[in-house]
Every structure is written in structure tokens, then in C-alpha cells.
Amino acid sequence: MTLERLHIDALTAILGDKGIVAQAGMEAYETGARYDRGRAAAVLRPRTTAEVSAAVAYCVRHAIPLIPQSGNTGLVSGSTPDASGNEAVLSLDRLSAGMDLDLDNRSVRVDAGMRLSELNGRLEEHGLFFPIDLGADPRIGGMVATNTGGSRFLKYGDVRRNTLGLTVVLADEQGSVLDLQNHLRKDNTGVDWKQLFIGTSGAFGIVTECVLNLEPLPRQVATALLVPASGAHVLPLLRAMEERLGAYLSAFEGMSANAVKAAFAHVPSLRNPFQGGQVPDYVILAEISRTWAPREGEQPLDAVLEATLAEIWELPAAPLADALPGPPQEIWALRHCLSEGVKHLGKLIAFDLSFRRGDIMAFCDRMRADMPAKFPGITICDFGHIGDGGVHFNLVVPKDSHLLQDETFESRLRDWVIETAVGEYDGSFSAEHAIGRRNQAFYDRYTPEKQKHMAAGLKALTSPARLGSVRFGSVEKEKTGARS
């Protein structure tokens, strides 16, 4: 089912012929990056904030629910339509050309539909980058809507920290445009409205333009694979590195043996650097970096890393069992192949959790201890961002497991993992993927009533119409009337 001819004609008048896809060609917009396939009433492709505003106003007045989509690389079904065929996708893929660089301010204004790779490609000649490092290549608006973190959060923080301003279109009858672009780092003249549109999955407004903080590109990098003396030594090792390397430390990524072995097994180009090919129980990828060119008289970065590791080695109760320095490209290749490797082991059930840093290993140990009795045959292939508390807690079910015959299995497993993470460890059920349809039930379960009520109020204040895949507060209160 697609939109009535009447609406298609009206939206074509607003967006032009290329601004709307209503029959063939909608598949890419209807299909999630990892899960799910929905059906869109139409796909709207505005080129400017003004076109977004006009299209939104039209859709709100005619009760056409909108799903903003900006990159569609997310893993929680946040930017694809449901199966009803009633929801129109509002894609930012044509709102992607504009960019104004301010070198003095070390910031850039960019259309929200630009890809991260394109932005960083354009910034490279200026020695700058937007420092959110991800496996995927999303568009900027989607990164803002989900507040992505990535592998170098430890040094640079998340999208929230690096967003100076936004332009947002609200889903009200006017398609109101909020200009929250002042390009300032310091401004305390009221509510910092942009915070409400960061990380809320597009429910309160459609981000159309972004002003971003930029950082100098690293010009020197040194990496090593570190083997902690035991799981209990992971945090002491991190603290010892932080103490000795300060702002040099740009990544401290943990990888379980199961994940590493899966990568070696399924990606033949990876070199196994461990003695006799024996993968240790847990491995850390440590990266240090400097943003300036090598300087005469200055110790090379490899030597800095070597010297600090030697210091740590000699600590009483040394947290380090082994260290294998290696070229950054090779070492990161292993990290980037973990997902791919794990996927080949069987059916993947993925969790994006976060904890206080001290609780990560305890949680994973607890799961390793209890899993065999509760869900036999499941392999735990966790890896993640130990430096900032995020864990990609991935479970693999062998393709021939009887569990897969049980219709309740996956939801029982998800409930148990998340109840343990949130209920017992005070962790988060979504560290950096945000909510999306796949986490709606957990939002509903774990959000206190008071906050749900306030979120519903916020929704009514900003974008009272149906917008986005996530329901904040009561669905009943959102305008869901039939189309006129």
C-alpha cells in the first residue's frame, strides 16, 4: 500500500519529481541494516531544511506518520518503517551536500545527510576530523539522533560532546524549524535545547543540519595487543595505562578469546600474532596517538608505549601478562573483523550494553558461569570499549541448536541478559545504539513512570505528531487520527 495519489501529487509539488519514491525503489529504505523489513507508504527525499519543513507540515496535517532515516546503518530498527505500509520514510540522503568549515572555530556546519566518510574525507586536507570512530559509515543526522560513541570515546567522547548546534524540524502542523546553531562552545542562556534531540532516535524532531566540533587528525599512532594477567586485571591495567599515558590513550578495547578465535577462523587474511597461535582468554587492543608530526629530540611514540608497558610490567601484582606491539593497521584489522567472524559461528544475538567500568568483567564472568545451565550450547563472544564501559555482548547459537526451535527462546534469553545487566548491575540496555523498535519493550519496562510521563509531555511540547519508530510516553496521546 502506498500513499494516495492526492498526497503523492502534493508532496511531489513540494519536493520535486526526484524528491519522492512511491513505488519501485523503496526496498533499500524499507530494509534494516541487520534486522527486519518493513513497508513504506512512500519515501520522501528533501534537499533542504525548508523542504523538510514543508513536507513535514503536509504530512502532519494529513496524519501521515513519518520515520526519519539518515544512513540507515543502525542495528535496532530505528529508521525503517513497520509492516503496516502506513508510515512514510523521510530520508536525508539528498540533504547531504552543504558544508561550511570554520577553521578558526575548529567547527563545521554540515547538512545532516552527509556520510561520516565524506565529511572526514573533505576535512582531511585541513588536518581535522569529526572524531567518532565507527565500524559503519552512517550519515551525521543519524549519528546525532542515536548519540553514537565508537572506539575512541575514551579520548574524544560521544556525538553529544562534539555537537555545538543543530537545526531541527518539529513534527507539528507548521513544520516548525528550530535554529539551534550558534556555533558556540560556551553558552548558558537558557535550556540547551539541542540536548533533547541528541540520542532520542528522532522522536522529538528531525535533525537537518549540524554544527560539529572538529579535532586535529592524529599524526603518530602506536598500538599493541595486551594480555592481562587475568580478567580481574583488566581494570588495573587500564588505570595503570591512564595514569602513565593520559590524553595519549585513544583506545582500550577488550576482546574475548571466543571473538578473536572466530575472527581468525573466518577471515584468512588476519595474522595470528600469538605464540603458537594460542589465543589468550582475553586480549586488549591499546592505542596511543599524538596529533603532531614527529619532532626532533622527542621520543618516538612506539618507544613511549614500550617504556610505559615496561613500567607496568614491573609493578607489584603486575596486571600485564604479555604485550605484542604491532602496526596499527594490522591490529585494528583484527578488531574490525570480530563482528564478521562471530556472525559465521551461528545465529547471532547481539546486545549493546554498558556498565560502570569496574562491572564489565564481573558481568561477563557471571554470564559465562550461568549460561551453560540456563541456555546450553550458547557461545559468549563479547568485545567492547572497556575504557568507557560499553560492551558488545554477542551470543552465538549454533545453527543446529534445539533452542532455535523454541519460539520463546530468544525473548527469554534477551529478558534474562538485560534483567541481569540493568536490574543487578545498574547498567544500560543500550549503550550507543539508542532505542529503535527493538528496544521499545525495554524502554517501557525500565523507565520509571515519572520519566515516561515527562517524556510524553516533552513529545507533546516538541513534535506532537507521529514521528520516528520509538514511542516515548503514551502512544494514546500522540495524534494517530486517520488520514483526511
Added chain:
Amino acid sequence: MTLERLHIDALTAILGDKGIVAQAGMEAYETGARYDRGRAAAVLRPRTTAEVSAAVAYCVRHAIPLIPQSGNTGLVSGSTPDASGNEAVLSLDRLSAGMDLDLDNRSVRVDAGMRLSELNGRLEEHGLFFPIDLGADPRIGGMVATNTGGSRFLKYGDVRRNTLGLTVVLADEQGSVLDLQNHLRKDNTGVDWKQLFIGTSGAFGIVTECVLNLEPLPRQVATALLVPASGAHVLPLLRAMEERLGAYLSAFEGMSANAVKAAFAHVPSLRNPFQGGQVPDYVILAEISRTWAPREGEQPLDAVLEATLAEIWELPAAPLADALPGPPQEIWALRHCLSEGVKHLGKLIAFDLSFRRGDIMAFCDRMRADMPAKFPGITICDFGHIGDGGVHFNLVVPKDSHLLQDETFESRLRDWVIETAVGEYDGSFSAEHAIGRRNQAFYDRYTPEKQKHMAAGLKALTSPARLGSVRFGSVEKEKTGARS
């Protein structure tokens, strides 16, 4: 006028004898750090979040307006009562003992009434600190409510960046407590509610507990006074330093000649390091730092600074005219004496502005050009945080100036400066002091109607009763009924 006996008795039952000051002893709570003196109906001094909640619930039910006060070091009359004698101060000075340090997580939970100096004193033995560097010594809750920045924002960011969680008491009939403490760095499971209580001057809720990110203490520091080739070379100099020093760069503070001369003139202990005592037109305080102890084989930090300055010196169109390295304590002493020195020149009229970094010097030049004709005899003594766009734009009127006889003078001056900063340069009228009573008129003037309307809605959603000195949205909509 103080509260009726009935209310005093009831609040004494909630807070204990020491929890309420109702006659003598209110002066310190009624007097602003720089401006103004109000009259309090009473001063409430709860020791716990539960006591805050109970006291707030009582006051809301009896229509007693509350002014939260946490340190009272602000400069915009944000935390003192008005002259009516109707407002009760809710001070956090007794909610100041609790602190739970999590070394693995590099974070601390602290009662909101703790002083910054006490917190950092307690953290020092662990090699950590809360990295917001200020001239004053506020309490943490007030820092959160105003989102203070300070002199090392360039490296560490503001309070917002370093706040992981809050507990907030809302001004509703229940004195609702929002527990927003999950101690996590990564969490995208809905609205990040704490953002609404940061920088909004206590209007939406009373911050009672804070979870803060901590940073390793610097163990090596090098500083220099730099003389840019001209005002137009200040930003190129900053960019050259950022490119060559990256995360080492921890301060880049600008000081005008007038401010520096005033400090030398009024603080005899300061050493004037400039050749022949000739203060240049503009001076930069540059600081670089490392968080680790000096290491064998590593170039000392003084040598790093010297080498980078030598590189910058040899650039074509070198932005640097002179550089005077010196001991950090001596160099910071000059920076910290600027306020004191400027105050002695006459009547001080202070502005806390911020700009895109490239606009600061242009704005100051514009003011220097136009001031003599518009407001003759006024001295501009600006200094500030060039690295992050903040400027303390201080004007001094000689005590014998005829301008001071003119009742409209100060408001005409303020209107002109702020209209130029905000209207022409798209800057902020409050970089880091937040709003307070003194900026209310500018909030009303420069906030778009849509945002004012949304702020009023937010106020109704969170703390519908009278709370704090700032009016977000319509005063009419706030409950202001007479006491029962």
C-alpha cells in the same frame, strides 16, 4: 518579614533546629557575591535529599517560593532572594559531607553542597581531580546549575561534559525525587534528563547529588606569556599551538594591556616580566601539561614548549612577536589578579560573553573603536578564554565620570554591548555565568518565542511551583498563589 510561626515550626519538624535560620544569621544567604542584597523569608538547610524533598513538598503546598543556593559565588544574582522578603532560601551548605569514590570508573558521587576545593582536596591523594578550574570556590550543585566552564575548558570541557548523573528534587507537591544516577558514560535509553538541570539556574529542579567524571591530575606543567604579532594573529597563534601540541594544550588565555596594567598597578607582589616593563597590547597565557611523572628519555615539557614556539616563530607570517616562558605559579598569579586589578580602576561593569573563536578579537576591536564616541572615558579591560570563545568583557568607568550621574547610563551601555555581541556577532550574553536575575531581561529579549513557550512547558512538566530566581517562559503560568 519572615515566615509565619506555623511554617517555621513545621519546617523545623522536618529539618531540625539547625536546619532553619529564620531571624538572625540570614545576611550571608541574602547577599550576592558581587551585587545585590535581598531579604529572605527564611533559610532552609537540609542535610539529605530526603530532607530537601520533604521541605520542598511543604513549601510548594504552602506556596512559599524557593531560591536554591549552593555556594552563592555567582555574579548574576542567581541564588539570592529578591527584596520582597517572601522567598525562602534553600541552601545546600549542610548537604555537603557525602562522597563515594569509584577509582575503577574514574568517577565520584558527591553531595551537591560540597565545595570544589574540598572535593579536589579529598581527591588529590588518588591523583585525580574534577577538572573545572575557576577563580571562585563554589559548591558542586551551583556549578551544575550554571554549567561553569573556567580556564581549562579547552582541554577538559565544562561541567556538562563532566557530569555523569544527578539526583534532583522537583518543586511539585510531592517534592518528587528524580534519581538520574547510573554512573555510566554511555547510555542512550531515552531522554538524557540530567541535561535539563545543567545550566538552567535551578529553575527546573534542585540538584542534590552529582556523579562526576574525574581526570588524572597534571604532574608536569609548562607555561609562557606569548605576545602575538597583532590582534589578528591571536587565532593563527592558537591554531599553530593546537596543531603542534594537541591535547597537551591546557590553557590559552587572552589578556588585554589595560587589564594587565591594572593588575601590575594594584597588586605589588606581581613581577612585571616585560622588557622595560612595557606591557604589549595583548598577551596570551599558554599552558601545556602532562598527567604523568617525568620519564627517562622523554623530552622535558619546558623543552617541548620551547621547541614548538621556535617552530611557530619560523613560520611565514609568524603569529608570534615574543615569548616569555616562566614558572606556572608566577604566570597564573598575573591571570588571577586581573579581576582584582580592574576593580581598582573605578566602577566595574562586567560582561560574560562568548563568540565563535574567530570573532572575539573583531568584537573587542569594534568596541574599542566605537566606545569613545558612544561612552567617553570608559576603559575596556577584556580578558578571557580565547581557546573556547569566552570573554570577560570588563568595562571600567572612572569614579568621577559624569556618566555615573546619568540613571539610564548603565542600562544603555549594557543594551548596546549585548545587542552588538548577540545581534551582530551571533554571540552569547552569558557564556558561563548562566542567567540569574541580572540576565533575565536579556533572556526575555533574545530567546525566540517558540523556545520561550517550550521552556514554559518544560517548567510545568518538571517543577510547576516557584523555584529559583529565573523565569523561564511565562511568569503568569507559574503557581504564585498567596500562602495558605
